Amino acid sequence: MDIEVKNGDIILYEKDLSLDQTLDCGQAFRWESVPSAYYRTYKGYYKNIPLTVSEEEKDGGKFIFHNVSEKDFLEIWADYFDLYTDYDELKRRFSEDETLRAACEYAGGIRLLRQDAEECLISFILSQNNNIPRIKGIINRLCGMYDGFPDMKRLAGVTAEELSPLRAGFRAGYIEDCVRRFTSGELDVEKIRLLPTAEGRKALMTVKGIGPKVASCVQLFGMYRTDAYPEDVWIKRVNERYYPNGLPDCVKGSEGIAQQYLFHYIRTASV
DNA sequence: TTCCAGGCGTATC
């Protein structure tokens, strides 16, 4: 990893990263672009730990992690941004497939964030039949209500009615059920994390409001289960159009990361 | 006004 410590900031040189593509692609909902002197600056959180991060110029590969110690960078942010994974190698492997090659070229700055599992559980339940700006709004109000993103313990006993200020609609009842199942001891995030992907997915789907897509999102984004492949409306279009006979062998074990490139490609590249 | 949004539960066959 190529970093420098400078005036209390960490400077990172990383070719395979774009803040727009990674922080604003629908895998995380708590990052906001803020005005700055740089090409792009985002403010956001991992587990309620705040960060301001800048991309110096478009596709320049130079990033500034503001006011971050080297220790915190290496222990928290390098992990969160998945900087220990070689995306160049990954993209070369994916590029055996023609569609994926185009997707990787189009959105080569995407990385899979290693997010908190409980936060992803709540967030992706809220994401169903909803659009990204409104998902962000609901989560923002949730964080306001609890002074940061609440974990299961903090949410224990919450009712749909108490969540009504979030304007989450029918999803509030799903949150209520989810919290009850995970705080009663009936389900355990850390146990699900250890299960094989198919079994963990089944366990998650026993929660009211968690279906195949949300379960896979929780595994992919919240448990770094890279073989989870969430099939939303956009990815269904990709599959019908490019992969009617299934995904190519070159994505084996990394279906979820491939999904990120394909999702961004089909959604914004007008192909 | 109507339609749609990173789906899912329920009813019905």
Place this chain on the structure above:
DNA sequence: GATACGCATGGA
């Protein structure tokens, strides 16, 4: 197991 339909909410 497959398919149709409603669902809270707010922006287009």
